[in-house]
Amino acid sequence: MTQDRLVTPSYCFILSANFLLYFGFYLLMPVLPFYLTEVFHTGNATAGIVLSCYTIAALTIRPFSGYLLDTFARKPLYLFAFFIFTAIFAGYLLAGSLTLFIILRVLHGVAFGTVTVSGNTIVIDITPSSRRGTALGYYGLSNNIAMSVGPMVGLFLHDFYSFPTIFICALGSCTLGFIMATFVKTPVKQPIKREPISLDRFILLKGIPAGFALLLLSIPYGMTTTYVAMYARQLGITGGSGLFFTLMAIGMAVSRIFSGKQVDKGRIPQVISLGMYLACFCFFALASCASIAHWNSHVSTFVYFGVALLLGVGFGTMFPAFNTLFVNLAPNSQRGTATSTYLTSWDVGIGIGLVVGGYIGQISTFDMAYLFGACLTIISILYFHLRVAPHFERNKLR
DSSP states (O other), X not given: OGGGOOOOHXXXXXXXXXXXXXXXXXXXXXXXXHHHHHHSOOOHHHHHHHXXXXXXXXXXXXXXXXXXXXXXXHHHHHHHHHHHHHHHHHHHTTOOSHHXXXXXXXXXXHHHXXXXXXXXXXXXXXXXXXXXXXXXXXXXXXXXXXXXXXXXXXXXXXXXXXXXXXXXXXXXXXXXXXXXXXXXXXXXXXXXXXOOOOGGGTSOGGGHHHHHHHHXXXXXXXXXXXXXXXXXXXXXXXXXXXXXXXXXXXXXXXXXXXXXXXXXXXOHHHHHHXXXXXHHHXXXXXXXXXXXXXXXXXXXXXXXXXXXXXXXXXXHHHHHHHHHHHHHTSXXXXXXXXXXXXXXXXXXHHHHHHHHHHHHHHHSOHHHHHHHHHHHHHHHHHHIIIIXXXXXXXXXXX
16 A cells, blocks of 8 residues: 555645645735725725736736646746745835736736646655545645644734735745745656657646536635725624634534545545535525625624534535546646646636625625625526536546
8 A cells, every 4th residue: 555655754744835826825825905905096996806816827827837747847937936925025015006006916926826737746746646635635624734723823913914014924935835846756757759749738628627616616715805994894704704714624624634545445426516506505695694784783793603614614615526527537647737726717716706795895886795795696506417427427537
């Protein structure tokens, strides 16, 4: 069973690098809407558009990064993107105008889109196929641990320190992560036969149906990670909004361990369905918090934080299963393309969620934004059962 060994030095290094990268990422996520409104005096809708530039840039580069990863050596591209991602935090310290900030966000999104596809693909390369679901589960768990402490630390720093201090902390975290990444040893990549460039080299065509279902789920998720602290203010929850992210991450951490093992047993559609049902319930509950607050603020607060935990369980259950679903639809020579299609689908929804959430929050209230997102999860569930699951069973390669 030596060949099925999961825990190796390289795996531990890439887990550490991934945690530190996402810690820097999540440190800024809940703070940036406040940064834009307090420093540049933008409205919610404008803030949503500015923040979505990051996601749009990430999803634009991901299909190309998947192609590059499948064509050339993966580690150099991973390290280059990691370095650029880290360096741009220093740029934020010098951004004195909204225009310059937007340019830096676009560049940051390009680097993030490349480094995340690279990291996910390298994890698949350095772990045995029989442990893939578990490996991706623990790899994602490092994201969730970062998510549990990053936003909380970011909001704490926002309350007591300046924005430059927050940017410096993010820079330090990602610098250490880059050092960890340099120690990852990857297998020698065999040269592949040069083939005519086609659409399938950039997007996994067999993964498009699953990508659409995932996109619909990520729209309300994007609204949640970006605007949930502002929604807490609407509900009258003045302190502890960082706890929402901590509870959400705890739910993800616990469920990823369980779901990864179930995925390794071949129960991919069943695991995804379970997570979908739970996410749907959570978004409807989150939308109802505003109505409950008019009746009893204590109950509303309890529901708000309860949703955080259950929402983490729902998405933590789905993530390893969705990732493995895309990989199992692709030949080994297209692992990078499969991973980039999975992450691109997710990012498209996140970007839509940023814009739509900010717009609905400005013309109406955030509870209406979450109600809209909850309705999208119903559509996603129906589409997954009617189209995605049968398509996967017919086309899976392993």
